[in-house]
Amino acid sequence: MSFDERKKTRVTLLDVARHANVSRATASLVLRKSPLVGSETRSRVEQAMRDLGYVYNIGAARLRVERSQIIGAIVPNLTNPFFAELLSGIEEVIGETGKVVILANSGDRVERQATLLQRMREHGVDGVILCPAARTAPALSEEIADWGMPVVQVLRHISFNIDYVGADYAAGMRQAVDYLASLGHEKIAFAAHGSVQSAYQERVDGFRDAMLSKALDPGILIHFPTQLGEIASATHLLFDQATRPTAVICFNHLVALGLAAGLHDCGLTIGRDLSLIGFDDVADEEAIRPKLTSVSTGPVTIGEMAARLLLERITNPHLPPRRVVNETTLNIRQSCGRPM
Amino acid sequence: MSFDERKKTRVTLLDVARHANVSRATASLVLRKSPLVGSETRSRVEQAMRDLGYVYNIGAARLRVERSQIIGAIVPNLTNPFFAELLSGIEEVIGETGKVVILANSGDRVERQATLLQRMREHGVDGVILCPAARTAPALSEEIADWGMPVVQVLRHISFNIDYVGADYAAGMRQAVDYLASLGHEKIAFAAHGSVQSAYQERVDGFRDAMLSKALDPGILIHFPTQLGEIASATHLLFDQATRPTAVICFNHLVALGLAAGLHDCGLTIGRDLSLIGFDDVADEEAIRPKLTSVSTGPVTIGEMAARLLLERITNPHLPPRRVVNETTLNIRQSCGRPM
DNA sequence: CTGAAAGCGCTTACAG
DNA sequence: CTGAAAGCGCTTACAG
Incomplete structure (x- = not known):
């Protein structure tokens, strides 16, 4: 059957009904699995649908019923x-x-x-x-x-x-800061990224609050470029600060990935020369070496x-x-x- | 206006037409930007649409016209x-x-x-x-x-x-093999992954053909686990072979990521102890260290x-x-x- | 440029 | 359980 012939022979519910010797209403009931229709009738209609290659037209149904699926x-x-x-x-x-x-x-x-x-x-x-x-x-x-x-x-x-x-971004920041503080870190930077919106704000505020509650200075906040490729080469920003951080919390996994690469390029060893915590914990975190400690948001x-x-x-x-x-x-x- | 009131007051093209004092046909023509309707009429109708908050119903239109968008x-x-x-x-x-x-x-x-x-x-x-x-x-x-x-x-x-x-996977394999051969490699492994389908077959065949055309043995073919997390810990498979490879071509970027991590875990240095080529070249390749040489499929x-x-x-x-x-x-x- | 009318494929009371 | 009928919101000849 050619494409054009097919067009005009589109099979409708009425065709099915006729083929099965029932009314269109009954065919419709079968379609929607109504219990109102007897099992013998039901299977006759279903067979007709298969015979004719009927395809339900959700768009048409939607016109009557308030649901597009x-x-x-x-x-x-x-x-x-x-x-x-x-x-x-x-x-x-x-x-x-x-x-x-x-x-x-x-x-x-x-x-x-x-x-x-x-x-x-x-x-x-x-x-x-x-x-x-x-x-x-x-x-x-x-x-x-x-x-x-x-x-x-x-x-x-x-x-x-x-x-x-x-996700409770603020709690995540608290977990990260508390952990670093427990290791003895006091100069902790936040490596921000991307556009400013609620999740950004909650992460930044969460970082600040967590730092303050440990009586630490939350002032080392650096914004990194949007493109993954540029983050690595901007790593030096971490060391251009008034106070040099001993640990960095990353805004998300892209920043973590970029900085992990950048620190390597600077000849620094992560976990020894500088501690790094990721955020979001996408699959990659496991694949980077050293494996990244990271806040998971799921x-x-x-x-x-x-x-x-x-x-x-x-x-x-x-x-x-x-x-x-x-x-x-x-x-x-x-x-x-x-x-x- | 409450949710329920809204339901019954849905504005239709007929409402728009009445509001603008035209027929429904004319309103429809305006909608579809037909040149048949005069500019004064057109803007009156458009104003009516805005006044009434009209939303075009693609589903209804589709019923007449063979195009769902x-x-x-x-x-x-x-x-x-x-x-x-x-x-x-x-x-x-x-x-x-x-x-x-x-x-x-x-x-x-x-x-x-x-x-x-x-x-x-x-x-x-x-x-x-x-x-x-x-x-x-x-x-x-x-x-x-x-x-x-x-x-x-x-x-x-x-x-x-x-x-x-x-993509021309076979050509990609040839580029990878030729490059490794030019560096002097002869024992090159192929690290396969995932389900068998045409792209899999083309990559495997491409690898074999490229190896044969360099008179190299294409026999080191290893299938790695599907899950990214398990690839790294399966790295040893590379060294369980009869002949130990000096280079590996990866099926895709997941395998490359996993092996890069796994080789690191084995204490091996990529590019020195073993050469590694990725495939697909997703954004990550730039972010791994060392940066991965990779075949890009775009x-x-x-x-x-x-x-x-x-x-x-x-x-x-x-x-x-x-x-x-x-x-x-x-x-x-x-x-x-x-x-x- | 406009109006009246038919029809796209379905669902839903309603009467039997 | 079934049939006839109306209607969802649009488009498209057709006649003016």
């Missing part, structure tokens, strides 16, 4: 393995329910994010999981409420009126939780907004030692 | 950064056209892949980019043809009847090309099947030296 996911960066793991968690639990996820990359840009949200509304998504771009106006939450669109924020948040799933789990929360929100839109803050754990490996 | 993408593994980069290329070019991509993870399992394809058909996707799961029956290509569904295969192929975009570019090919296929279904095979390049960095 499509979920949107918007992340600021697809290339970052951290977000890839997040997505994998999301796709896993959404996929299990038979729904489908539309993926989009905002590039951390607000205008593009607006376009994507609009596009998703046009596709009638049942809800979206959004990692808001940096500098997203908090007013977006009111728009979202006006639209009546179920949304959960992941990793970053712009409003308390919308569900949120993230991106896959966060993705799964966000997906579950969204599904609940969809079935029950009137729930009060919830916040799920995942615990962090410090995985102690080989990149920290006592200060020299 | 949805593209499917099926990959065997989301967590692998290589596929994340591929996806980012796909999303980029599909997104530019205003279309949307449905993402799904087959887990490299044939049955799950079948479910996903079915689900995508039900959603009426305009086409799908498929990286076929290992052991996919070639007969799938006939099913796809029967469905009349535009498909392009990426990275792996199961049939010559379907468009394909990949996953982002492949994703972009696959997306473009699919768009062409959709607009012109009768084109003969095409094969786009991307060139590979050898990025020489620091992980290879002369044999000891």
Whole structure:
């Protein structure tokens, strides 16, 4: 059968019904597994579907029923393995329910994010999981409420009126600082990175608070370039400070990777000349030598939780907004030692 | 306005038309930017859309018109950064056209892949980019043809009847072998990994052919565990062979990462005690020390090309099947030296 | 440039 | 358990 012939012979539910000698209504009931239809009839209809090669048309069904079976996911960066793991968690639990996820990359840009949200509304998504771009106006939450669109924020948040799933970044910083302090470190730097948003702020504030509570100076805060390739060659920034740090806590795994390389290039031995703690604990941390001690935030789990929360929100839109803050754990490996 | 009130007040094209004092047909023409409608009328309608907060319903439009504006993408593994980069290329070019991509993870399992394809058909996707799961029956290509569904295969192929975009893995192997041979290596191992599919076969065959054409023994072929964490601890396999290799070519960047770590654990220095060449050249290669010499396959570019090919296929279904095979390049960095 | 009408493929009361 | 009918929100000839 040629492509064109096929077009006009698309088989519909009515065709199936006729083939099975039932009404279209009955065929529809079979499709949706209603108990109203007898087993003999049911199997006759199912056989007809197979015979004719029937394909359910979700789009047509959606027109009648308020459910598209499509979920949107918007992340600021697809290339970052951290977000890839997040997505994998999301796709896993959404996929299990038979729904489908539309993926989009905002590039951390607000205008593009607006376009994507609009596009998703046009596709009638049942809800979206959004990692808001940096500098997203908090007013977006009111728009979202006006639209009546179920949304959960992941990793970053712009409003308390919308569900949120993230990690306890501040606690993670405390674990890192406490551990380094227990080894005797007092001059601890924070190696920041990327755009300023809630997760950034919580990490920076968490670092400062943790340092202050140990009566240490939280003043060594350095911002590293965005591109992984440039981080290594910016390592010297660590040593251009008024006080030279004996340990560094990294904003995320990209910075950790970059600095691990950069320190090697400087001829320094990690864990001896300088202690290094990573953040996020993506798969790589195990593969670097020395193995990186790192604060784990569990991106896959966060993705799964966000997906579950969204599904609940969809079935029950009137729930009060919830916040799920995942615990962090410090995985102690080989990149920290006592200060020299 | 509450959630429930909103539901019943959904604004339709007819509402817009009435508000703007035109017919529904005219409003529809404005929507699709037809030149048939006068500029004064057009702006009146556009104003009405804004006033009423109209949202275009793609699903409804699709019912009339054969185009869902949805593209499917099926990959065997989301967590692998290589596929994340591929996806980012796909999303980029599909997104530019205003279309949307449905993402799904087959887990490299044939049955799950079948479910996903079915689900995508039900959603009426305009086409799908498929990286076929290992052991996919070639007969799938006939099913796809029967469905009349535009498909392009990426990275792996199961049939010559379907468009394909990949990389010239064999040429990449030749570049790697030639380079090592030029340094004087004769005992070169191939560190394989993962499931057997076309890309696997092409790499293995490419390695063997390249070795034979240099009159070298292609017999040192070792299969490493799937999980990144286990590769490092399996490094000893390299030295359990009848002839001890002086260089290793890795199947992909995961193996390269794992072996780089494992060799370090064995107290060996890469580039001196053993030369190592990576494959795929994901961002990490630059961040490892020593920097890994690696064959680049350009996953982002492949994703972009696959997306473009699919768009062409959709607009012109009768084109003969095409094969786009991307060139590979050898990025020489620091992980290879002369044999000891 | 505009209006009235048919139809895309489904679901959902409603009456039997 | 089944049939006839209305309707979801759009597009597309067709006639003006």
